[in-house]
Amino acid sequence: MATIKGMTCGHCVMAVKKALMNVEGLTDVQVNLEKGEASFEEERPVAADLIREALAKAGYEVA
Numbered sequence: 001m002a003t004i005k006g007m008t009c010g011h012c013v014m015a016v017k018k019a020l021m022n023v024e025g026l027t028d029v030q031v032n033l034e035k036g037e038a039s040f041e042e043e044r045p046v047a048a049d050l051i052r053e054a055l056a057k058a059g060y061e062v063a
């Protein structure tokens, strides 16, 4: 689970979801706009930095 800053609309949700789904090892990505949270399963351990980087590239910040 990650708290994400900067999501304001459905487009943001899709952008965050896409960014996380492109991180190798993450599955079952769900993004909650109201809570500003993303949840996901890790098929294998994924470094927090990789998740942070993928979201930064999409324009969002992990809180």
Ligand SMILES: [Cu+2]
Pocket: 007, 008, 009, 010, 011, 012, 013
């Ligand atoms: Cu948006």
